[in-house]
Amino acid sequence: MSEKDKMIEELKLIVKPYIQDEKGFEEMHEGTDFINDLKINSANLVDVILDIEDKYDIIFDNDSMDKMLNVKAALEIINQKVSEK
Amino acid sequence: MKNRVVITGLGVVSPNGVGLTDFEKAIKSGTSGIEFYPDLKELGFSCCIGGKPKISEALKRQYLTELQLRDFNSSGILYGCMAGMDAWKDAGFSISDTTDYDSGIIFGAGTSGIEKFREAIYKLDDKQVRRLGSTVVAQTMTSGVSAYLGGILGLGNQVTTNSSACTTGTEAILMGFDRIKAGLAKRMIVGGTSDEGPYIWGGFDAMRVLNYKHNDNPESGSRPMSATASGFVPGSGAGAMVLESLESALERNATIYAEILGGDVNSGGQRDGGSMTAPNSKAVQRCIKKAVKNSNINPSEIDAINGHLTATIKDFTEIENWSEALNLKGTDFPYINSLKSMVGHCLSASGAIESVASVLQIHHNFIFPNINCEDLNEEITALISKEKIPQKLIEKEINIVAKASFGFGDVNGCLIFKKFRK
Secondary structure (H helix, E strand, C coil), rough: HHHHHHHHHHHHHHHHHHCCCCHHHCCCCCCEECCCCCCCHHHHHHHHHHHHHHHHHCCCHHHHHHHHCEEEHHHHHHHHHHHHH | CCCCEEEEEEEEEEEEEEEEHHHHHHHHHHCEEECCCEEEEECCCCCCCCEECCHHHHHHCCCCCCHHHHHCCCCHHHHHHHHHHHHHHCCCCCCCCECCCEEEEEEECCCCCHHHHHHHHHHHHCHHHHHCCCCCHHHCCCHHHHHHHHHHCEEEEECCCCEEECCHHEEEEHHHHHHHHHCCEEEEEEEEEECCHHHHHHHHHCCEECCCCCCCCCCHHCCCCEECCCCCCCCEEEEEEEEEEEEHHCCCCCCCEEEEEEEEEEECCCCCCCCCCCCCHHHHHHHHHHHHCCCCHHHHHCCCCCCCCCCCCCCHHHHHHHEEEEEEEEECEEEEEEEEHHHEEEEHHHHHHHHHHHHHHHHHHHEEECCCCCEEEHHHHHHHHHHHCCCCEECCCCCCCECCCCCCCCEEEEEEECCCCC
């Protein structure tokens, strides 16, 4: 499993409590959009972000949080923050 | 009579019984739900006893989803949702995918999510505002209970929360009644809920209005109408009813628990002996009289009174007010009971839980016993016959029950329930 696939699997565990579209969740990939494909309530996006912070022991700034709308952006921002640690 | 209003569903989450079946069994047998709580002792409370509904994690999950329960810390919202959902189901309704614009909610609360509020304030003061998560607002806004419930059930009429201290639950029922009577809704879920625990009960402990003499003997701590009544025991929980226009209830052939004939709410204005914490007796009597009058009944038709009766020195004043307002005393006085002897004072939920008990008495023809008043207050028995204060279950035909609640702010509420007859 590539590093990216491994991170997507980790992300799947984090978003699982919030998703309302099982099919989108099963097929979750780099192009998946949190709100449109997983039907995550937009208010819950902040909870997803807090859970990601806890998992990777990182802190996002407001700009990064605003961008965190899909798997691709999440992976990029996580990688960036982890590398800055 | 225009737009008669009937009760077609009940739900209750009480310290001595969760769900209608257990609750009815508990009130008939005089079972106390009051327990000793070590955390209250640890915090230095004088009164270390109270009433909390016993709810397992598994039971919670029958009402709220895993997502709703994530970071959830609001006992009052949980109890209100449980009681409201039970009442809706009991009335024969299921959860709809579409919005029902004919049904609404008036669900009262004194505070909301006080435990969650505390948690949030600690985080905030620790400069962690960004880590509060998404549900602090929903869990701590006063209307949290009606907002959660409205969303779960998909109700589209008025969805709101009223708040009038210990009159809250009783007032909510009257507000729902008025709305249906005015033709503005076909069905209203009405009720009241209260958070539990030290953060809601502490203020009362500080006022020294709680009973601190029964920490070793919690079940006998709540003593309305007793000579040794020396303060109330705090409780929590929720009660709910589905009120429905008679037309709608008959159309769908619903079970009708009772009819609401009328009622009244008022305030004594904190004048004439009334204050933030004490009632103006003139206003109390006026409230009862108006409820009786707009229900078109004669006081002598009242079979039983479900009192506010918290177990303070004001119990006698309340009985005196009932006696004056109804112009009945001695053996002519109706039976009277106080649910608080078993569950304590459930604050903003009290009127709702006690109204559910009142309606069960009509539907199943009984009067539940008062407990902990083996030593009846002599001032009270000088005014009304002691047989009218049952200490054992009475099984008999019950037609009319009057229910009243009184609260801080010198506010009063009185309801008249009657067995339904076409």
